[in-house]
Amino acid sequence: MNRILVTGGTGFIGSNLCEKLLEDSNNYVICLDNNYTGNINNVTNLFSNSNFEFIYHDIIHPIFVEVNTIYHLACPASPKDYQKDPIFTLDTNYIGTKNMCELAKRNKARLLLSSTSEIYGNPHISPQNEEYFGNVNPNGIRSCYDEGKRISETLLFDYHRFHQLDIRVARIFNTYGPKMNKNDGRVVSNFINQMIENQDITVYGNGEQTRSFCYVDDTVSGLIKLMNNEKTTGPVNIGNDNEITVNVLVNVILDLIKETKSKIIFHKLPLDDPIQRKPCLKKAKEFLEWEPKTSLNEGLEKTISYFKSYS
Ligand code: UDP
Secondary structure (H helix, E strand, O other): OEEEEEEOOOOHHHHHHHHHHOOOOOEEEEEEEOOOOOOHHHOHHHOOOOOEEEEEOOOOOOOOOOOOEEEEOOOOOOHHHHHHOHHHHHHHHHHHHHHHHHHHHHHOOEEEEEEEHHHHEOOOOOOEOOOOOOEOOOOOOOHHHHHHHHHHHHHHHHHHHHHOOEEEEEEEOOEEOOOOOOOOOOHHHHHHHHHHOOOOEEEEOOOOOEEEOEEHHHHHHHHHHHHHOOOOOOOEEEOOOOEEEHHHHHHHHHHHOOOOOOOEEEEOOOOOOOOOOOEOOHHHHHHHOOOOOOOHHHHHHHHHHHHHHHO
């Protein structure tokens, strides 16, 4: 059996990943989380599967489990969540990731890190390719996450160079879909829930900043392909290259929730909010033969149905 550890397994991407991995009956999945931002309700549907196990644990403390594959996703990932306790975010990224490197080393396991497009900061080039070193503020309010993920990457590559650790590094761009946390402050979950509840729609800045949104099923299939490929350690961008402004996003969602009475209001742009973000997917296509398949409309419809049934 393939014994797989998923850290951050009750989180948005983690829980979708656990569910997908369990479709293969050769996989035994250990989901580990401290539920800081994860939600146990995201995995209760998996409890009846005898190939699934949940461990309540914070990775800033060492742990030993016997596994041959580790997907390391644990870390608060939305700006609102990672800024709530920035020191904890930093600890998770350095101490937590170091603990996962040690665990992988002891098990001779393959370790995949979920890094992020945030490591490109406010980019000077577009689309962002994996060779770009980024433009990151080292001491701003987003730094605990941006620099935290950068040092996580450094740790993995140094363990790879010094201890021949078998690594894979994914840089995940904006992802959305079912099991997102309704209150994590992200743009897709905010807009959908504001419209469902007829509240004001909060556009930050002038709404002309861009993002490229990837549906979670595509992100999960990209992570699994990266884990199982033998051609590259990464880093590999995993995302959708359909770049749109926040203003366009509002209008696409408004078209899908026509009954809403919500009105758009503009708020101040948060500090260090990147102006643009679009992944270069050349490496993903070449090494993983992967590209996103779900259109924005299709993905948003599924996400809206999820939030409607949830609220
Ligand atoms: N944003 C917005 N309204 C919201 C939440 C976010 O206009 O209610 C903007 C935010 O300023 C950013 C973009 O949407 O430019 C994406 O924000 P999110 O927090 O989802 O992810 P980020 O890419 O910033 O990590």
